[in-house]
Amino acid sequence: MPAQAVGARRPSGAARLAALIRGAERAVVLTGAGISVPSGIPDFRSPGTGLWQNVDPMEVAHIDAWRGDPDRFWAFYGQRFASLIDTRPNPAHRVLAELERQGRVRGVITQNIDRLHRMAGSRRVIEVHGSIEFSRCLRCGGRVSLDRVVELLRAGDGAPKCVECSVPLKPDVVLFGELLPEEAMAEAQQLAAQADLMICIGSSLTVYPVALLPELTRRAGGRLALVTAGETPFDCQAEVKLEGDVADELEAVRAELLV
Numbered sequence: 001m002p003a004q005a006v007g008a009r010r011p012s013g014a015a016r017l018a019a020l021i022r023g024a025e026r027a028v029v030l031t032g033a034g035i036s037v038p039s040g041i042p043d044f045r046s047p048g049t050g051l052w053q054n055v056d057p058m059e060v061a062h063i064d065a066w067r068g069d070p071d072r073f074w075a076f077y078g079q080r081f082a083s084l085i086d087t088r089p090n091p092a093h094r095v096l097a098e099l100e101r102q103g104r105v106r107g108v109i110t111q112n113i114d115r116l117h118r119m120a121g122s123r124r125v126i127e128v129h130g131s132i133e134f135s136r137c138l139r140c141g142g143r144v145s146l147d148r149v150v151e152l153l154r155a156g157d158g159a160p161k162c163v164e165c166s167v168p169l170k171p172d173v174v175l176f177g178e179l180l181p182e183e184a185m186a187e188a189q190q191l192a193a194q195a196d197l198m199i200c201i202g203s204s205l206t207v208y209p210v211a212l213l214p215e216l217t218r219r220a221g222g223r224l225a226l227v228t229a230g231e232t233p234f235d236c237q238a239e240v241k242l243e244g245d246v247a248d249e250l251e252a253v254r255a256e257l258l259v
């Protein structure tokens with residue numbers, strides 16, 4: 001039977017999300033690892049993927065590992081840096097940057113450390129797990145850029161060190177065993193509590209305390225939309241859930257917004 005004969009069809013998920021975005025005044029986006037999968041960055045929580053296949057991330061990416069043996073820590077973590085340096089934003093990141101430019105979303109809260117939202121042109125990016133963009137000397141507070149850190153790593157001299165203090169640098173990312181950056185979390189919570197729409201993309205929404213953010217939006221009377229393939233604790237509360245490829249889904253939402 002031709003589709004037009006079916007009569008009044010239910011609008012597609014993308015059309016429903018586009019309508020929610022149109023109707024919102026203070027929409028905010030929350031992203032997790034799933035948005036960077038089309039950029040070739042595996043989600044380390046998916047079993048058997050890439051770099052994290054044979055190691056326990058909780059052990060090798062732990063603050064105690066960095067404190068205890070920085071050379072060994074960097075021997076592993078440096079591979080992660082090297083694998084991320086050539087990655088580029090994908091259409092999903094670009095659609096979000098465009099929505100911000102159009103004034104349709106206020107900002108992006110992300111659990112990702114890959115800096116791809118900024119590369120795509122998003123301006124208000126709240127990186128609650130930090131970013132690989134810089135590494136830091138905890139003694140003098142000096143920051144060293146990703147390019148320089150990768151150069152130092154390629155020189156093969158163990159942990160990259162501060163030129164002034166000669167102490168090992170720490171990546172500006174939140175390692176296991178560390179608290180989340182207070183300022184970023186406060187800003188994320190404020191955005192979530194003020195949002196009339198939170199669009200959660202590529203996150204299982206199970207990692208605390210980030211998982212509390214959709215609840216803040218809901219409690220304040222805001223709506224939730226999900227763009228993620230896996231199950232989340234908020235599936236029943238969401239107005240709409242898109243489960244296809246994240247880049248395809250967001251491109252479809254973008255196209256609906258042009259209509």
Ligand code: ZN
Binds near residue numbers: 137140163166
């Ligand atoms: Zn220093």
